[in-house]
Amino acid sequence: MPEVDAEYYRVSHLIKKGNILEMRAWLRSGGQPNLRNRFGWTLLMSAALRGRTDMAELLVAAGADPALKNKWGDTALACAEEKGFHRTAAFLAGALERRRGHGGARGAGGRMGDWLHRCWTKATTAEGDAVRRSFSWVLARRGFLKIFADRLECGDWVIPYADMSEAVLFGTRQLLFHGYVLRVKAAGRTYQFGLNPGRFWEGELPFPVKRQETAMGYSWYSIAVRLAILAALAYYLLIQNRPGCAL
Numbered sequence: 001m002p003e004v005d006a007e008y009y010r011v012s013h014l015i016k017k018g019n020i021l022e023m024r025a026w027l028r029s030g031g032q033p034n035l036r037n038r039f040g041w042t043l044l045m046s047a048a049l050r051g052r053t054d055m056a057e058l059l060v061a062a063g064a065d066p067a068l069k070n071k072w073g074d075t076a077l078a079c080a081e082e083k084g085f086h087r088t089a090a091f092l093a094g095a096l097e098r099r100r101g102h103g104g105a106r107g108a109g110g111r112m113g114d115w116l117h118r119c120w121t122k123a124t125t126a127e128g129d130a131v132r133r134s135f136s137w138v139l140a141r142r143g144f145l146k147i148f149a150d151r152l153e154c155g156d157w158v159i160p161y162a163d164m165s166e167a168v169l170f171g172t173r174q175l176l177f178h179g180y181v182l183r184v185k186a187a188g189r190t191y192q193f194g195l196n197p198g199r200f201w202e203g204e205l206p207f208p209v210k211r212q213e214t215a216m217g218y219s220w221y222s223i224a225v226r227l228a229i230l231a232a233l234a235y236y237l238l239i240q241n242r243p244g245c246a247l
Contacts, residue, residue: 008037012046015055018203020116023058024149033064040070048076048092051085054200056092057116061149066095115153116206121145122194123154129190131170131181131214145193149206152184154193163187167209169201182209 011031014023027033036042044064047055056076060066066076077096080089121143126136145154152159163186170181180195195201 005037008035008041008043011035011043015043015046015052016050018052018054018199020054020058020206021204023055024206027058027062033059033062034068036068036070040068040072042068042070042076044068044076044092045070045074045079048080048085048088049083051080051083051088051199053085053088053091054117054203056088056095060091060095061116065099066092067099115146115148117147117200118144119195119198119200121154123157124192125189127190127192129183131172131183131192140194145195147200147206152207154191157191159184159186159191161207164207167207169205169209169211171211171213172215181214 011023011026014026033044034042042064044056044059044066047053047059056064069075075092077089077092080086080092122140123143123145124136124140126139127134141155143155145152150161152161164184166183166185168183170183172179172181178197180197180201182191182193182195184191184193
């Protein structure tokens with residue numbers, strides 16, 4: 001096997017396993033984001049065929065070209081579409097548009113300042129250590145949480161990983177759905193981010209994090225709201241069942 005193919009398959013295995021930390025280390029050590037095997041398959045195509053949007057984001061941020069084709073004329077976008085990985089395909093389509101918009105120019109070494117992952121979140125600093133349903137979440141900021149190689153950003157909040165003293169990813173279940181709450185302590189503040197489920201959070205993250213399953217508690221406000229709903233429902237049923245008092 002040619003040396004370049006051996007390197008390609010070794011790195012492709014990192015993509016398959018979702019080992020984003022080793023992948024990032026390989027890129028920083030001089031690994032080529034546009035590495036190809038003898039048939040023209042790129043690492044970006046390898047990520048696309050596996051639906052590894054997180055790896056695709058990392059490779060594109062490092063300078064991978066989404067317009068490259070293998071010897072059969074396939075692009076990474078075509079690979080993702082063929083396999084039905086719609087989220088990965090959407091990201092690659094956007095990467096192609098951005099590349100066309102910039103005339104195809106990128107830095108030779110990539111831009112590690114590009115975000116690795118972006119998702120919608122509700123975020124608050126009002127809860128402290130408590131992971132619970134409360135009025136704070138009603139007033140929580142809504143926006144995109146962006147994960148970079150060296151920091152988190154949510155609106156005007158910028159949290160460098162170097163400032164983090166603790167990060168815990170709580171797995172929670174709400175009705176039939178599984179979600180996450182990311183609690184981060186940094187520079188004397190405690191941040192909480194409510195997150196929808198996603199493959200990115202199941203893999204290795206670019207910052208040290210503890211993982212813990214938890215049942216979300218209830219604040220007095222949350223309990224009061226639920227009691228009020230139950231009382232209103234009980235009153236409605238009582239009126240409905242009273243003879244001669246149909247609504």
